[in-house]
Amino acid sequence: MGFYIVQFLTGLSDASSLFLVAAGLSLIFGVSRIVNMAHGSFYMLGAYIAYVIIAALPHTGISFWGGILLATLAVGVIGIIVEIFLLRRLYRAPELFLLMATFALLLVIQDLARWAFGPEDLIGPMAPGLEGSINILGTLMPTYDLVLIIAAPVVLLFLWFLLTRTRWGILVRAATEDREMLAALGVNQKWLFTSVFFLGSLLAGLGGAIQLPKGGADLLMDMNVIAAAFVIVVVGGMGSIPGAFLAAIIIGELGSFGVLYLPQSTLVMMFLVMAVVLVIRPYGLLGKPELEEGSGESFETVMRPAPKQLRLIGLGILGVLILLPVFGGKYQLVLFGEIALFSLACMSLYFMMGPGGMVSFGHAAFFGGGAYAAALLVHYVRTPMSLALLLTPLCAGLLALIIGWFCVRLSGVYLAMLTLAFAQICWSIVFQWSAFTGGDDGILGIWPAHWASNAVVFYYLTLLISVGGILLLRHLLFTPFGYTMRACRDSRLRADAIGINVTRHQWFSFAVAGVFAGLAGGIYVFSKGSIFPDEMSIPRSFDILLSVLLGGIESITGPIVGSSIFIWLEDKLSNLDFWRLILGCIFIVLVLAFPQGVGGFFGTRFSHFFGEASNDSNPIGKD
Amino acid sequence: MEITQDKKENHYILEVRAINSFYGKAHILHDLSLEMEKGSVAVLLGRNGVGKSTTLKSIMGIVIPKRGEIIFKGRSILGLPSYKICALGLGYVPEDRRIFTGLTIMENLEVGRRPPRKGFEPWTPDRIFKLFPNLKNMKNRLGGQISGGEQQMLSIARTLMGNPELIILDEPSEGLAPVIVDQLGEAIIELKKEGVSILLAEQNLNFARSICDKVFIVDHGRVCFDNAICNLTEEVCEQYLAV
Missing domain, CATH: 1.10.3470 (ABC transporter involved in vitamin B12 uptake, BtuC)
Structure with missing residues (x-):
């Protein structure tokens, strides 16, 4: 029995950092319509930066938690830089170009991380005071995992407060629905976007930093977590933070128990769950149907047969290829x-x-x-x-x-x-x-x-x-x-x-x-x-x-x-x-x-x- | 010379000078001009598709005219982003209301809230509820769960929360029951008394007659009749408005 409880709790603790990453992704998508491929990279940076800061400081509780905090903020600041210098220039471009830009960013950060932190996997430091384990009905459970379990509900509560009880949150929710109208009501969205990107990146960084004692830091983290975070956001419903929470728990538990019964197919399982959920509830567990953006400014190009000159060029190129x-x-x-x-x-x-x-x-x-x-x-x-x-x-x-x-x-x-x-x-x-x-x-x-x-x-x-x-x-x-x-x-x-x-x-x-x-x-x-x-x-x-x-x-x-x-x-x-x-x-x-x-x-x-x-x-x- | 300039600035709250607006390659407005006196209520009349909405969107910076000039309170606003135009004191109520459906009525009002403006009594939710008593009883209902008429009231209320000096209303009476249209008319007259200038686009001639001082008839992207509304004759209506 104790074994199953511990397995269940482990699932919850895995869900924790997944939720943080997914919540950030969901927030950013909701407001800016960016599918941020580089979100996993922010998670990875959170882990690496926390590792570096903690390693540089004496091993005390303050320096551990301080390191995590600093790393989280640092990733938030990186998010701001990315938003201001890259994404802000592209908001008028089609959404898919933003996707392309963030994917390029993922490539860049991957190599920069390899250059800065080295190719070896890093084993995370233990949290001082939380190194031990707790005995639950005969099975040991690392104490730190229990702390991780608390993180997700705390963040959920914090986000709920922020989104429903502050002016900033109301504006964010309004922006998710109709950005053009928001501008006509006098809201400068530039800074709204930047602040959302800051918060989203910060959450990813926090997710990466707090899982450090458990999972360490490596260069594959970005791809692994981004796939999982996508699944969570989609299963939970785009833009729904409680949905992401629910989905993170489902995915976390699935991983935790799946490993016991079907270790060969854990990857398939996760995506299978997503496919099943989307077929039954196309907009995710707690998501709403997407609203049409009311701008009417989307000009599709009419497709015409290629003009003569272009055809001649095509023929010329084909001729070269044949020769x-x-x-x-x-x-x-x-x-x-x-x-x-x-x-x-x-x-x-x-x-x-x-x-x-x-x-x-x-x-x-x-x-x-x-x-x-x-x-x-x-x-x-x-x-x-x-x-x-x-x-x-x-x-x-x-x-x-x-x-x-x-x-x-x-x-x-x-x-x-x-x-x-x-x-x-x-x-x-x-x-x-x-x-x-x-x-x-x-x-x-x-x-x-x-x-x-x-x-x-x-x-x-x-x-x-x-x-x-x-x-x-x-x-x-x-x-x-x-x-x-x-x-x-x-x-x-x-x-x-x-x-x-x-x-x-x-x-x-x-x-x-x-x-x-x-x-x-x-x-x-x-x-x-x-x-x-x-x-x-x-x-x-x-x-x-x-x-x-x-x-x-x-x-x-x-x-x-x-x-x-x-x-x-x-x-x-x-x-x-x-x-x-x-x-x-x-x-x-x-x-x-x-x-x-x-x-x-x-x-x-x-x-x-x-x-x-x-x-x-x-x-x-x-x- | 300077005095006349000053006088002019005081006199007109809005001057649109020969603007040309496009959707892609489609030329919608052709040298459209109009002037509005401070504290007046003016209406753009015209058939469907003549450029009324585009005129209002151009003033608001949602569509940016390629040529021309737009002066608000003596200051050029052409090319400014909408949020800056709004901050100068121009409020916009769009045709389809565009309520934030996932936000409550109070939250919708909060989105529109801006600092008070000198010379105008600031709008608060309480003051709004005096103007639109219907909204008071449903403060915490979601914007998507109220009727079309209530959404129209809320859309105007939300814009008022920005303490505008000039409100632009795009076909506010469209699709509303006659009783609601009457209420709307009363609210607009009330606003005029407060010193707020109002520019609206309409198709409902009787509604326009009951509240407006001035009329601009738009046809083919131009203003082709510009006069006090009492001078709007049957012939003119026949020529430009009959379907």
Whole structure:
């Protein structure tokens, strides 16, 4: 009995820091609509900074708690700096660019932390006076864990007071509903945003600092905690602090007891809970349906077929690519092959994201899913390459049909979070089911068929499939299927009213995107000869997402431009020591310089050259 | 010269000079001009889609005109962010009321609260409840749980809490029951007595006639009739307002 009580209490103490992080994330999202990918990095910094301060001071109670306090404040100040110097410049840009900026920040902080604190995991100091354990019905429970349990309700109470009993809190809640109206009532939101970001970051820092004696500090903390915090915020309901509290406890207990019964599937469990909750309660346990922002200032760009000049440029580039084997070496063939197939993957995401209006944070599920389908087919049934490439998109499409069935029931950020959850489930299955998928060791020896083993032939095959796939997707966008997609994106209600089954149509678009991502994944396996779970992981999903954003979702050329830049950068940088730092900085600069995306930027700049057609905005809104 | 300048400043609370506003590439306002005397009640009349709301939004800094000039209390406010315009003493009540539905009535009032203004008696919740007695009984109800008429009252009340010298009301009578419209009219006349200037956009001609001094008829993004409301003839109405 004592064992179960201790297990339960451990779950609660785990929930504590998760709640702090999630509450901060939720606050920031509620007011500024930023999905802060760097929130986990603030948590990590909290732990590292507390470690450094405590280590530098004599080991007393005052210095321990003082260190935690100082670290918490320091992270809050870092939050302010980030808000003022980075995010504030981007509030007018589309929300997804803010996401991109915060993801870049995550990369930067990861490398800075490695540089400043070293690559080794740090073991946290014990809290003086709380080193011991308490005997609960025969099982020992660390005293410090009990202190942690108290932290969450205390913070919950504090936040409740702040949000309902102070003017600041009322303004924060008003900002969550209607920022434009708030401004018209004389509230300067700049400082409101900054203060919310301060509080949110501070909570993340506190979460990281107080778990130090329990979990220490390491460089993987950011990714681990951000995935969990997303799950908690979404399960609890976006913007709902009590919801986050409830969800944190559920996730904490799930981890604590899950480890006892199903140690192999703890990762899957967490995301499975999220998927189940979202299907039953689409806006989370205590969340409310999202309100439409009443600004009416969102101008969607009307998609037009590319003007003649742009088509000629495209043809020219294609010509160069076809002639590449004549003057390029093997290295160029591999690089450009990779760009081509990655462009197809990006194009498939663009397809559902731009015209389809469904953002996916988990597109690697289909890319990696296709890759694994091909690899498994070859590995287990010795399928010939051409047949495998034919079956691969079907497998990925089937996967997308299954995942999409759940996802299209939601919209906006919820949909995106659900795709992330499903991608993570796929990743966990591949990662933990090592008997079938090879787990972390991957599947090796998946080489192209004999006739395509020549580098030039394989390059042409890659080019054919990629360019063919891209053109097919583009063609689809200008068929009634594509028009309907855009109608569904622009107004669900109106599309519904003219007899379109919006959910079903979105479901099919989702599946089409999956098919082509899977196709790209299929060629990818044969180009590499092997496949590892990494290809399905969150970072892979973000590679694809960032490339699309980098190119801009305003035009079809965007994803191609973006993926070319991305693969080229990756190729140049990945051998460098602090490549994440460099990549992150490049992204930040790009986002600041081109808030429309690189492709969108040039589209606007040279719209005269390309004729008016390339960038014509359509006014939405009334007199 | 200086004296006339001073006189002018004292005379007009708001001057809109030839503004041009756009939504994207759509040109909505074409050199629209109007002037408002201090303490007056003026109305923008016009059919749907002629630019009334855009005019009000342009004054409030929600839509920023590309050309033209807007002078409030002798000071140019063109290009200022909305919150600064509000701080200068301009209050805005939007067409769709935009109550904070998750906040209580008292909290909605709190959001609008600003420091008192010289020469005006400061608004407090108690004073608000004298003007809109209905709201008093539901202080702690959520903004999303009250009727449309009550939301309209609350929206005006919330703006009053900022102690504005000029209130801009976008179609306040729209969608309200006749009894409520009457109450609204009384409240507006009450506000005028307090010395608050009021600019409203309306489609309800009778309502406008009952409370306004001055009328601007807007058509195709221009003011095409600018006169005292008693001079608004049937012919003019026929020409610009008949559907």
